Amino acid sequence: MTVLWPLADIPRLAAGIPGSIDDRVRLIDDDLASQLAAGGRLDTLLKALEFATQPGLDPDGKLASSLCIGIDPDLLVTVSNMTRGYLVVDNPADPASSAREGSGSGAAAQWLTRLEALASNTCVTALPFAQADLAAVADIGDSSLLSSAVAAPADIVDGILGISSVRGFTWSATGGVDAGAADALRSSGTGTVLVADNSISPPTSSPTSLLVSTDTAPTAADPTGTLAATHYDSATAAALAGVGTTPSTPALTPANQRFDLGTDSRTARLQDALGAINFHALVGADRPGRTVTVAPPQYWTAGGDEPSAILSTVSSLLRSGLATPRPLPGLITEPPTGIPVTSIDVPTDLDASAIDTVRTQSARVDTLAQSLVEDPQSALTPRLYTAPLREDMLRALSTAGRASAEGDDAAAMARTRLTATRVGLDTVYGSVTVLAPGGVYTLASEQSPLLLVARNDLPVPVNVLLRVDAPPEMTISDVGVTQLPARGSRTITVPAEVDDKRNLSVDFSVTTLDGTRLGEVSTVSVRSNAYGQALAIITACAGALLLLLAGRRLWHRFRGQPDPADEGYERP
Incomplete structure (x- = not known):
């Protein structure tokens, strides 16, 4: 038996705010403070692990070896920043507006310290960033966004906790991956993906199988055969999803097995989950060697005594010999033994307009990042500056809360987040511009240069190109790439040739290296003292x-x- 234990939350960081070294982070609310405090949801999930794996209750380490903690790097980034003090905005749609002091810095520091201690000797795997919908990420087709979703999370978790987490493994938040997501995972270095057993075809009892894009078995030279699928029991997962304050129904739950979870008491839903965990151990006692992976939903609202009751049930099965621990690292390093399988598309709660918006804004983040320049004298690198903006895209694609009664609220918050990110990017783009000179610019001769001032209000240097829209009577030479210092300006000498004595209007602007305009267009009125051939x-x-x-x-x-x-x- 392998047990995944998720530590995740809905996205809480305010959107549209670039990275900073000194500024305190802003949250959309202060709910996370109560979840991290004593008796809160995240405190309870962590405390249950600490209690159940202590040597007095797990002397042979069977429970500890069967467990692997799945940590959302978005949660970890948020909690880590909370420890240094944070603000809570009054209006999530306007994250730069008024804000109040957050109350959870102390609770965040204590929770993070406890997690570091537990993670130092327990299996840990990073969840997709913000529990993003992998099919949507793959559909967008942005390699940087994909890397932030499935490759960067392990580095984030390891960096904050000081550990070495499980690599090459991705736990799908929706319970499945479509063909596009599978191809994306292969390209990102994922070797094994965890999905629900009813998301692959044909059904298989093998612990791992090759996941292919067609029903044709891969050849040795076929790169599509490099992704393995290991699966968890979908019935047990559905029962576990019903546990907690906000029960949910996994996307792949068959229609004839869906019902209003609110009609059952919280106690009854917990008993259903405990029964589901025991079922395979009791019924499968005559079939030794069978592997069962238990995986609650990544955003799991179990609280109170529920997490401890679930771990106690697993521990009892292991102590009694009805189950044996199967560590996740060993499971995913074994070669696939089952027949090749294909994936079944998972219904998504994301609308097409949200995906299109993410595609557009993510491209703007990439364009900006390519023009920013690293300053050896500054700790704020282009990657650190743009990372929160790219991560905002993934937060808007989060699956957290969408399969529960909070689904409408989660969708509304995603739309608010996308709007705030667009406004934030507009502000960033508008911070680099050409300053318009006052009055008329008079050239001393027909071949005198123009002197323009370009201003960069960003905290990192940026390379720009000068875009000119001049009348036919005026010829402007290309000045190439110009580097503007962080929060500074630079004079640009622009060679110009005028063959006219009238006042001419010329539009100047700066662009990114790929030609995307930054800031506003500045119109310069130019007059030459030269009279051309007649004067000669x-x-x-x-x-x-x-x-x-x-x-x-x-x-x-x-x-x-x-x-x-x-x-x-x-x-x-």
Whole structure:
């Protein structure tokens, strides 16, 4: 038996705020403080693990070896930031507005310290960031977003907790992966994905099977055969999802097995879950060697005595010999023994417009990141600055709460988050611009340069290109890439050639390296003192006339004749 134990929450960080070294984080509410405090949901889930795996109750370590803690890196990032003090915004739709002091810094620090101690000697795996819908992430087709969803989480968990978590393993939040998500997981380095047993076809009792995109068995050279699927019992998962303050129904639960969980008491739902866990051990006693993986929903609202009752049931099965521990690391490193299987598409609660919005805004984050420059003198790197904005996209794709009565609230919060992220990105993009000079810019000659000032209000340097929209009478040379310092400005010398004496209007703006406009367009009125070819002819004629008159005067002087031009000016 393998038991996954999730520690996750709905996304709490306010959206649309780039990364910072010194600024305190902002949360959309302070509910997490009560969950981390004594008696709260996350405190109870962690305390149940601490109690059940202590040497006095688990002397041979069977329960501890069968367990693996699944940690949402989004929760860990939030709690870690809470320990340094945080703010709670009054309006989640406007995260930059007024805010109040958060109350959970102390509880966050204590909870995190306890988790570090437990994780140091317990199996830990990172969940997809913010429990994102992997099918939606794959559909967006952004490699950076995919990496943030399934590759970066292990680094985040390891960095905060100081451990080495299980790598190459992904636990699907929806219980399944479609063909697109499976291909995306292969490309991201995932070797094994955990799904519900009713999400793959044909049904198999083998612990792991190759997951292929078609029903054709993969060949040795076929890269689609590099992803294995291990499965958990969907019936037990559905029973566990019914436990807690906000019961939910997994997406893959058959229609004939769905009912209003609110009609059952909380005690009855717990008994159903305990019975489901015991069922396979008791019924399968005559079939030794069978593997059962128990996986509650990632966002699990079990609380009170419920987590302890569930772990106590598992511990009793292990002590009695009705079950034996099967550590997750060993399970996923075994070669697949079952026949190849294909995945069944999982219904999603995300609407197409939300996915399209994430696709658009995620591309803007990538575009910005490619133009930012690392400053060796600053701790704030382009990656740290843009990471929260990209993670906001994943929070908007979170599955947390969508399968329960909170589903409408979760969907509404996702829309609010996307709007706030768009506004935040607009602000970031608008922070780099060309300053419009006042009055008319006068060129000394027809080939004099223009001097423009570009301003960068971002806390990181940025490389920009100058975009010019000039009339045909004016030629502007390309100045190439210009680096603007963090929170500073730079004068750009722009070679220009004007073949007109009128006032000309020229539009200037700066763009990212791929040509996406930053800031507002600045219109410059340009006038040249040069008159082009006409001025050159007039100057030549005047010079010739001057030479002629000077020559005539010298001619008369050499011959000793008075110059007629001097008549009336003779000296007395």
